[in-house]
Amino acid sequence: MIHSAPLVLPMSGPPVADGTVTVADGRIVRVGRGRGDVHWDGVLVAGLVNAHTHLQYTGMAEVGRRVYDSFEEWSHTFDRAYFGGGPGSWDPLTRKGVWDWAAGAREGIAQSLRYGTTAVADIVTDLEALVGSPLGGVTYLETLGDSDQTWREAGRAHFLRLLEGLDGRTGVSPHAPYTLDSGVIADVAALARDRGRRLHVHLAESANEREYTLRGTGPLADLARSYEFDFSILRDGGTGLAPVAYLDSLGVLGPDCHIAHGVDLGPEDRALLRARGTAVALCPRSNRTLGLPGPGVAALLAEGNRIAVGTDSLSSSPSLDLLADVAALRELALGQGYQGADLDRRLVEAATLGGAAALGLDGEIGCLRPGSRADFAVFDLEPDGREPYRRLVGQGPGRCVATVIGGEVVWVLGSAVVQC
Structure with missing residues (x-):
């Protein structure tokens, strides 16, 4: 099957006017020029990769519809909704919610497809x-709430039973520095690597996290104590290390790991992430919902850090439209003084090639080149051969009209023109 469009953005190469994408057995065979068996009116782009989300929380959209004064305020609101009235005592083995997580995940998948997303890094807390999903990417099994003692007594064996019941493509997500004890985080990272599993962790989401890991004090320490977490950081008065250096000391960072958020990153933090080959999934609209400043995207771009883009979940973001987060990153970068003419291209690359790299799927997804999976999206945009990426970033949010995964049309807008 040959698909064509007035403009094709393969991401693995330059834009192609009057482009074609030839597909066989779910894979890209060729990208060229001409007229296809199926012609799409608009801009055809390599499938978007959402590098951080929790699709199971799609039903919790009411939590994400307001702006909070702090991460901690949002966290308390989220927990009240999750537990149906309050967290009570935290037991990671018997934690039960009041939500239909399967229904939430299915709706999240459907919404992702409507926005042109073809692969995700999806964190799953409840099995x-x-x-079933047509989306590619990596699913990460999350763990949180264990002290070193509860991990030794029951948590580790429970987590391993869950992990061993999942296929080898499933990654591991130790939630964050403030929801797991130091020994647990180190052991989870070692378990993942022993089994060839990728790692994904929330890190440096707010400045309060820095105070927590450095000194074991501040709002996040208070939050941890409210859950009756008995962590060594709280007992010892911190580690003396900033969050990125702290996770590195536990053996978490590496090219097989990517972090989410990275709002509070200084020059030393960014340099350490570069040295370890660890990518950052930026989620600016989620940060805004939580009353947080956006990430330092201008510095990350200028210094050459590996970046990707995520929406986070609807419990902390207004939509699962990844291009809306790309647009928010553009606004942040310009406000932070980024002046490079390559801004729009690099941000679209972050939402495609960057996401693929963060998930360890370079060449498989996020691009259109021979051998890659035939994933792409079509946007109702006038082709602009001079500034194609600028038009996609500025006008693309909300304008996806078709999504194709493995060569199969998995979503199409009823009014989209498909000429055969």
Whole structure:
């Protein structure tokens, strides 16, 4: 099958006017020029990769519809909704919510497809959320709430039973420095690497996280104590290390790991992430919902850090439209003084090639080149051969009209023109 469009953005190469994408057995055979068996009116782009989300929380959109004064305020609101009235005592083995996580995941998948997303880094906390999906990417099994003692007594064996029941493509997500004890984080990272599993962790989401890991004090320490977490950081008065250096000391960072958020990153933090080959999934609209400043995208771009883009979940973001987060990153970068003419191209690359690299799927997804999976999206945009990436970033949010995964049309807008 040959698909064509007035403009094709393969991401692995330059834009192609009057482009074609030839597909066989779900893979790209050729990208060229001409007229296809199926012609799409608009801009055809390599499938978007959402590098950080929790699709099971799609039903919790009410939590994400307001702007909070702090991460901690949002966290308390989220927990009240998750537990149906309050967290009570935290037991990671018997934690039960009041939500239909499978229904939330299915709706999240449907919404992702409508926005042109073809692959995700999806964090799953409740196994009920593991449902069939056409989306590619990596699913990460999350763990949180264990002290070193509870991990030794029961948590480790429970987590391993869950992990061993999942296929080898499933990664591991130790939630964050403030929801797991130091020994647990180190052991989870070692377990993942022993089994060839990728790692994904929330890190440096707010400045309060820095105070927590350095000194074991501040709002996040208070939050941890409210859950009756008995962590060494709280007992010892911190580690003396900033969050990125702290996770590195536990053996977490590496090219097989990517972090989410990275809002509070200084020059030393960014340099350490570069040295370890660890990518950052930026989620600016989620940060805004939580009352947080956006990430330092201008510095990350200028210094050459590996970046990707995520929406986070609807419990902390207004939509699962990845291009809306790309547009928010553009606004941040310009406000932070980024002046490079390559801004739009690099941000679209972050949402495609960058996401693929963060998930360890370079060449498989996020691009259109021979051998890659035939994933792409079509946007209702006038082709602009001079500034194609600028038009996609500025006008693309909300204008996806078709999504194709593995060569199969998995979503199409009823009014989209498909000429055969």
